[in-house]
Amino acid sequence: MAPTLLIVYHSMTGGTRQMAEAVRDGAAQEGSVAVRLLHAAQAQAADVLGAHALVLATPENLAAMSGQLKDFFDRCYYDVLDQVNGRPYACLVCAGSDGQGAVRQIERIATGWRLRRVAEPLVVCTHAQTREAILAPKHIAPQELARCRALGEALAAGLALGVF
Numbered sequence: 448m449a450p451t452l453l454i455v456y457h458s459m460t461g462g463t464r465q466m467a468e469a470v471r472d473g474a475a476q477e478g479s480v481a482v483r484l485l486h487a488a489q490a491q492a493a494d495v496l497g498a499h500a501l502v503l504a505t506p507e508n509l510a511a512m513s514g515q516l517k518d519f520f521d522r523c524y525y526d527v528l529d530q531v532n533g534r535p536y537a538c539l540v541c542a543g544s545d546g547q548g549a550v551r552q553i554e555r556i557a558t559g560w561r562l563r564r565v566a567e568p569l570v571v572c573t574h575a576q577t578r579e580a581i582l583a584p585k586h587i588a589p590q591e592l593a594r595c596r597a598l599g600e601a602l603a604a605g606l607a608l609g610v611f
């Protein structure tokens with residue numbers, strides 16, 4: 448059975464979705480890894496338990512992860528606890544400022560699940576600071592999407608080679 452990379456994301460204005468899709472597209476280049484992209488509202492504990500590696504992706508909302516990603520963790524946390532120890536993960540944040548609050552929250556939960564971070568958090572800053580800019584649809588720059596694809600490629604290669 449092929450190893451599975453699960454990407455769980457939430458997106459309000461499209462930026463995080465674009466980043467998650469770019470990770471998926473990069474990972475899909477490795478033909479021996481199954482890649483699943485799930486919206487946080489649809490992801491369940493069984494999806495996490497069936498994954499060999501995770502990417503957790505969120506917009507920065509009020510210096511925190513999105514409520515939808517938090518809801519995913521709330522629904523799945525105890526059903527997954529002590530069953531995914533050591534599995535690799537990475538996180539993505541589409542931020543209006545620095546994204547560090549969202550990164551810290553994801554890292555704390557990943558620590559509780561005893562996941563192993565295998566890449567530095569990938570934060571894309573849109574610099575959206577006004578109401579209009581925050582609510583506007585996001586368009587992630589090609590060079591940032593290339594970073595996301597490269598992360599997907601690296602994660603899938605690591606799974607395929609048994610490095611993770």
